[in-house]
Amino acid sequence: MVQVRASMHGAVSIVNAIATGRGATLGISLPIEALVEAVPGRGIIFDNRESNLSARLIRSVIETSVTRQDLEKNKIRISVNTQIPSGYGLKSSSAISSVISLACAKIFKPKATDIDILRDGVTASIKSKVSITGAFDDACGCYFGGFVVTDNTNIKIIKSEKAPEDISAVIFIPKSRKRGNVKKLKILQNVFAQAWNLANNSDYWSAMTLNGLATSSILGSDPRILTSLMESGALGASVSGNGPAIAAVAKNDKISNVKKIFSSLEGSVIVSQVTNQKAEVHEV
Numbered sequence: 605m606v607q608v609r610a611s612m613h614g615a616v617s618i619v620n621a622i623a624t625g626r627g628a629t630l631g632i633s634l635p636i637e638a639l640v641e642a643v644p645g646r647g648i649i650f651d652n653r654e655s656n657l658s659a660r661l662i663r664s665v666i667e668t669s670v671t672r673q674d675l676e677k678n679k680i681r682i683s684v685n686t687q688i689p690s691g692y693g694l695k696s697s698s699a700i701s702s703v704i705s706l707a708c709a710k711i712f713k714p715k716a717t718d719i720d721i722l723r724d725g726v727t728a729s730i731k732s733k734v735s736i737t738g739a740f741d742d743a744c745g746c747y748f749g750g751f752v753v754t755d756n757t758n759i760k761i762i763k764s765e766k767a768p769e770d771i772s773a774v775i776f777i778p779k780s781r782k783r784g785n786v787k788k789l790k791i792l793q794n795v796f797a798q799a800w801n802l803a804n805n806s807d808y809w810s811a812m813t814l815n816g817l818a819t820s821s822i823l824g825s826d827p828r829i830l831t832s833l834m835e836s837g838a839l840g841a842s843v844s845g846n847g848p849a850i851a852a853v854a855k856n857d858k859i860s861n862v863k864k865i866f867s868s869l870e871g872s873v874i875v876s877q878v879t880n881q882k883a884e885v886h887e888v
Contacts, residue, residue, distance in 0.1 A: 605643045607887065608640050612746050613632060614688040614876070615631050617843070617845050622737060627740075627742070630853065631767070632879060640708060648663055669708040669713070682704065692845075693848070695743075701743065722759075725743050747883045749879045770855055770856050775874045776873055777849050777874065778869065812842045813840050816840075816843055820847075836864065839853050840853050
């Protein structure tokens with residue numbers, strides 16, 4: 605029997621990749637952990653079904669990252685423990701696919717590189733229709749932490765650098781899960797391209813805020829919230845992913861001012877320290 609524990613974290617969007625196939629993210633410290641066990645036999649067992657979606661995604665990741673021969677000889681048992689709220693744009697699907705891909709690689713593909721592991725997770729996300737682009741930018745944010753700028757179309761990391769240690773993300777989780785039509789983001793393709801260029805030049809906060817104004821105008825969030833967040837001391841603010849969560853990044857001494865902006869809205873607020881920590885995996 606082999607048992608492996610893998611852990612990583614969530615992320616927030618700096619630039620949404622749907623319009624151009626290129627994105628940027630920032631790692632935050634909301635944790636996720638997967639325990640994967642392989643014993644002689646056959647079959648895939650989930651200890652905790654979070655939702656049909658993650659069951660489908662998890663199966664897809666295992667079938668992508670474990671060879672057919674290994675699948676026929678091993679009974680694989682998985683349990684996932686996560687603090688990343690799902691369905692709000694906080695990269696929960698990318699975190700699930702990447703953490704399971706990492707655990708499977710430790711058992712079945714010990715020579716796999718970081719990019720091999722992430723590629724398997726991305727492939728599984730597309731196969732199981734959880735993501736349009738495979739969300740390579742999101743997977744990198746969860747896996748490496750810090751700022752990551754990517755070309756999702758070619759599965760390439762264009763730039764990666766550590767984030768300052770004294771900042772946190774203030775995340776608003778609205779009561780309503782309503783999302784706008786994501787495919788319409790392509791209308792503002794040029795604006796997202798500009799935001800990506802800003803991120804590629806390390807001007808992350810301008811990139812994030814431009815991304816936020818463009819995304820909110822299409823996905824139905826109120827752009828005035830972003831203006832108020834900046835006024836209250838946020839460095840950058842945006843709808844995260846395809847929403848509906850809104851993330852504002854601020855220095856730790858400005859957090860309480862930023863939180864106040866959300867106090868009149870229906871929903872809850874999470875404060876999560878930004879992280880530069882890379883994913884970890886070890887045998888138990």
